Amino acid sequence: MISSKPAHLQGVYDVVVAGGGPAGLGAALAAREAGAERVLVVDREKEAGGILLQCIHAGFGLHHFKEELTGPEYAGRVLREALEHGVDVLSDAYALDVLPDKRIKLMSAEHGVTLIEARAAVLSMGARERTRAAIRIPGARPAGVLTAGFAQRLVNLQGCLPGRRVAILGSGDIGLIMARRLTLEGVEVVGVFELMPYANGLNRNIVQCLRDFDIPLHLSTTVVQVHGRERVEKVTVAPVDDHLKPVLSKAWDVPCDTLLVSIGLIPENELSRQMNLRLDPVTNGPVVNSAMETSRDGVFACGNVVHIHDLVDFVSAEAGLAGRWAGLAAQGRRPPEDNVRLSAGENVGYCVPHSLSTEREHTVYLRVRKPMEQSVIRLSSSDGRFTVDKKVRYVFPAEMINLKVGPRMLQNFHGDALRIDVLPR
Amino acid sequence: MTPSISTANYLCIGCPLGCRLEVDTAEEDRIVEIRGFSCKRGKEYAAQEHIDPRRNVALTVGLRGGALPRLPVKTSAAVPKARVLALCAALRDLVIDAPVRVGQVVAVNPLGLGADIVATREMGVG
Ligand SMILES: Cc1cc2nc3c(=O)[nH]c(=O)nc-3n(C[C@H](O)[C@H](O)[C@H](O)COP(=O)(O)OP(=O)(O)OC[C@H]3O[C@@H](n4cnc5c(N)ncnc54)[C@H](O)[C@@H]3O)c2cc1C
Ligand code: SF4
Numbered sequence: 001m002i003s004s005k006p007a008h009l010q011g012v013y014d015v016v017v018a019g020g021g022p023a024g025l026g027a028a029l030a031a032r033e034a035g036a037e038r039v040l041v042v043d044r045e046k047e048a049g050g051i052l053l054q055c056i057h058a059g060f061g062l063h064h065f066k067e068e069l070t071g072p073e074y075a076g077r078v079l080r081e082a083l084e085h086g087v088d089v090l091s092d093a094y095a096l097d098v099l100p101d102k103r104i105k106l107m108s109a110e111h112g113v114t115l116i117e118a119r120a121a122v123l124s125m126g127a128r129e130r131t132r133a134a135i136r137i138p139g140a141r142p143a144g145v146l147t148a149g150f151a152q153r154l155v156n157l158q159g160c161l162p163g164r165r166v167a168i169l170g171s172g173d174i175g176l177i178m179a180r181r182l183t184l185e186g187v188e189v190v191g192v193f194e195l196m197p198y199a200n201g202l203n204r205n206i207v208q209c210l211r212d213f214d215i216p217l218h219l220s221t222t223v224v225q226v227h228g229r230e231r232v233e234k235v236t237v238a239p240v241d242d243h244l245k246p247v248l249s250k251a252w253d254v255p256c257d258t259l260l261v262s263i264g265l266i267p268e269n270e271l272s273r274q275m276n277l278r279l280d281p282v283t284n285g286p287v288v289n290s291a292m293e294t295s296r297d298g299v300f301a302c303g304n305v306v307h308i309h310d311l312v313d314f315v316s317a318e319a320g321l322a323g324r325w326a327g328l329a330a331q332g333r334r335p336p337e338d339n340v341r342l343s344a345g346e347n348v349g350y351c352v353p354h355s356l357s358t359e360r361e362h363t364v365y366l367r368v369r370k371p372m373e374q375s376v377i378r379l380s381s382s383d384g385r386f387t388v389d390k391k392v393r394y395v396f397p398a399e400m401i402n403l404k405v406g407p408r409m410l411q412n413f414h415g416d417a418l419r420i421d422v423l424p425r
Numbered sequence: 426m427t428p429s430i431s432t433a434n435y436l437c438i439g440c441p442l443g444c445r446l447e448v449d450t451a452e453e454d455r456i457v458e459i460r461g462f463s464c465k466r467g468k469e470y471a472a473q474e475h476i477d478p479r480r481n482v483a484l485t486v487g488l489r490g491g492a493l494p495r496l497p498v499k500t501s502a503a504v505p506k507a508r509v510l511a512l513c514a515a516l517r518d519l520v521i522d523a524p525v526r527v528g529q530v531v532a533v534n535p536l537g538l539g540a541d542i543v544a545t546r547e548m549g550v551g
Contacts, residue, residue, distance in 0.1 A: 046492075056497035056545065057483045062440050070483055072497050072546035076527055156485055159495040184484055184513040203443035207436045208480065212506060311441055399441065 009090065009111060010038055014330035015323075016104045016118040017041040018095035018271060021050020022312050023303020023319045024124035025078040028087040030323030031122070036330045040088045040116065042095045042106055049075030050126055051149070052312060054156045057177055059204075063313035074312060095125075098275050102298055119330035120298045122322055123272060123286065127265040127304035129174070137169075139225045144232035148175040148262035151182075161187055163258030167235050168192045169223045173201040173310060173398070175262025180209035190256050191216045193223055193237050195244060198371050200264070200398050202310065222246055223259065232257050267305045275299070282350040283307040290356040291335030292322035300326045307352050307365065310400055314365065336360070339416060345380075346421035347372065349397070358413065361406040366420060368395045374425045377403055381415040395422055430457065435474050439466040446471040479503035483545070484513055486531060491523030492551030498531055500540040508538055516542065523550045 014036035017024040020043030028041045041048060052060065055071030062068055065077065083089060093108030104116045129147040144163055146154075152174065154160045166182055168175045171194040179189045192210060197220045199206050210217050218237070224246050225236040238251035267285040278287040278295035285306040286294040293300050302322035303315045325335045338355035342364065351366040366377075372395050380387040388409055395401060403420075430449050437444040444467050449458040456475060462468045473479060481503050485495040504512060512535060521531050525548045532542040 053546070056485060056499075058481055058499060059441070070497065070499055070545040073527060076547060156497065157493055157495060159485065159487065181484075184482070184510065186514065186517070202441050203436050204438040204441060208438045212480065212509075 009088070009114070009116070010040075012117040013038045013040045013088075014118070015039045015120045015122060015326045016095075016116055017122040017124060017323075017326075018098070018104070019043060019050070019124035019126055019268075019303075019305065020045075020048030020079075020089060020091065021124060021126050021303060021315075022052060022075065022078050023050075023126065023305070023315050023322075024048075024122065025050075025082045025087075025089075026316045026319030027122045027124055027300070027302055027323030027326065028089075029078070029082045029085050030320045031120075031327030031330070032082075032085045032087060034324045034327030034331075036120075036327035038088070039086075039327075040090060040118075041082065042093045042104075043089070043091045044094045046092055048089050048091050049079050054149075054153045055177070056156050057181070060312050063311070064316045071312075078316070095271060097271065098123075098299060100296075120300065120326040122326050123294070123299065123301040123305055124303045124319065124322075125268040125271060125305045127267050127308055129261075129265055130263045131261065137223055137226055139227060140229060142226065142228040142230055142232050144228070144258045145226060146258070146260060148172070148178045148260045151178055151258075151260050155181060155185065161185055162260070163232075163256070164188065165190055165256045166258040166260060167223070167237075167254050167256040168260045168262060170194060170262035170264070171199040171201050171206075171217060171219075172262040172264055173205050175260060176201040176205040176209040178260060178262070179215050180213065183213045183215065189213070189215050190254055191218055193218045193221045195222045195240060196220070198396070202398055203396075224248065224251060226259060227253075232259055235259055265304065265308045267308070269305060272301070272305070280307075280350060280352075280354065282344070283352065285352075287354045288352065289335070289338050290353045290360065290362050291325040292318060292353065293325060293329075293335055297334075298326075298329050300329075307350065307367075309365075310398065314400065314402065317363065318365075340410075340413075341417045343417065343419050345419040346423060348420050348422055351420050356405060358410045359407060361404065364403045364405050364420070366401050366403065366422075368397055368401070368422050371396045372422065372424060375422050376425055377401065378421045378423055379405070379409070379418050380421070381413060382417050382419065383415070386413045386415065391425065392422075433475060435471055437462065437467040437470050439464070439470050446474075448472070448475045450475070478506040480506050480509055482509055482512060484516065486516055486542070487518075487520035488525070488548060489520050489522050490550055491525070491548040493548065496521055496525055496531070496548055497545045498542050499545050500538075501530075501543050502540040504538040504540050508536065512536055512538060523548050 052071035052075040238246040488496040
């Protein structure tokens with residue numbers, strides 16, 4: 001493993017980054033490149049790199065590194081880049097709090113509880129998985145029910161198989177990837193069950209993870225009961241009606257010893273809540289301006305802690321922005337003010353950032369609530385006097401849309417609020 | 426008489442865009458037209474997928490004396506789709522000694538499929 005312990009921990013840093021996944025490491029590198037001298041990344045795991053270390057499959061980096069990499073290769077590269085640029089990386093250490101004066105409270109086996117002074121901070125704690133408790137399946141609590149991401153960790157890092165016959169609830173990408181991973185290890189995957197009438201993961205994962213191995217995908221179907229006392233013995237699944245209510249008369253039993261739950265991620269925001277940052281109720285992440293600055297001056301955020309990204313390449317892009325402004329803020333330069341509030345309208349779950357400037361170029365990230373074939377993304381002012389449309393082909397909730405917005409597009413706009421809708425053409 | 430054209434549909438796995446590809450073939454499966462790609466990669470993928478589907482494979486092998494018990498690895502080139510499971514089975518008992526560098530070959534051309542197995546993570550002695 002790449003050694004990641006700074007020779008000695010300094011008492012004062014220009015920028016301290018909480019969370020050493022691709023977001024945190026990318027932000028640290030960008031802060032250095034923007035001129036910040038002392039930059040520290042803190043990560044609670046034994047080795048920095050984040051969740052990608054367990055995502056051993058390929059498909060990362062086509063945008064950012066112009067080359068297709070596996071998760072560990074991508075994580076290894078961003079870690080190496082940060083270290084080569086003189087970033088201090090402290091692993092095995094928790095960021096507990098960021099005080100109003102920006103001092104960071106850390107806890108590590110090596111240093112105990114320490115307060116570190118910082119001029120700017122970046123939050124990049126990533127996301128964690130929703131668990132079965134979040135969806136309440138009736139039945140006992142036998143062994144053999146786990147999240148897909150936890151199974152990924154077991155298989156790829158520990159080399160333990162979660163079971164011999166596996167059913168998967170939810171068609172999120174992590175579940176699809178695990179369906180293939182377990183199949184490659186000789187485990188039988190009996191099926192993927194998805195509540196919605198469409199898959200939640202990327203199409204390419206449906207093809208290369210399920211169809212390649214003839215693993216059935218049951219849409220509009222959910223698990224209604226888990227059976228077994230000590231260990232899962234079977235699950236009962238049922239189709240759902242238009243109101244997503246299970247039709248129990250059509251239920252059937254699926255024998256299996258393991259149920260993997262893959263029902264999405266939620267940003268890891270205990271720290272943001274502790275700091276009383278303004279949070280977006282839809283993303284569960286901090287509200288950020290176009291410099292990725294949170295509601296607290298000098299505290300920036302990027303990556304999955306802000307909103308869930310399906311592609312790490314976009315995490316790296318966002319991290320570059322947050323890190324650059326954090327680096328500049330540490331040298332006394334404030335990001336320019338935004339003059340337009342952005343809000344999510346028709347068929348838009350959320351958009352990030354939450355504000356922008358008509359003077360600069362931005363990438364706005366958004367997710368639709370439901371799939372749509374031929375559609376347009378519309379930006380409009382509240383009085384309806386300004387509208388601009390951009391045609392898009394297919395939109396899916398599983399695929400984040402990135403929309404370039406800049407001064408040319410907004411040249412006839414004079415208000416202070418814009419709404420984004422995704423509408424049929 | 427015009428030759429009869431049949432169309433096969435594929436979904437490009439070249440990148441997350443997932444373009445919907447169509448391959449038109451005439452007599453004896455001769456490809457006459459490929460549509461639906463947004464880049465060269467997709468066009469090549471469609472032809473390849475129609476004639477000889479291949480996949481890159483990522484898996485883990487055992488690691489001895491390292492900080493973790495498993496080492497993530499991948500194939501250095503795509504292997505025939507139909508041989509993917511056999512390849513994984515053949516590698517199931519392989520164990521490598523730490524330390525390992527990224528890119529280090531841990532198995533040379535197993536099953537003669539034309540691809541080496543290379544490490545994707547640096548692993549020191551644990
Ligand atoms: C199980 C799983 C599988 C995924 N699979 C894919 C995939 O196949 N392809 C893809 O493109 N994306 C995948 N993603 C999305 C992936 O998370 C992003 O692409 C990217 O890794 C996000 O980077 P990040 O830095 O924001 O978060 P992470 O990579 O999650 O990094 C956050 C880091 O912060 C640390 N941390 C959290 N809180 C603290 C604290 N208080 N103090 C110190 N350290 C802390 C964590 O330990 C972690 O190392 C997956 C996500 C998960 C959860
Ligand atoms: S055709 Fe090109 S852009 Fe479209 S999915 Fe394939 S690789 Fe991606």
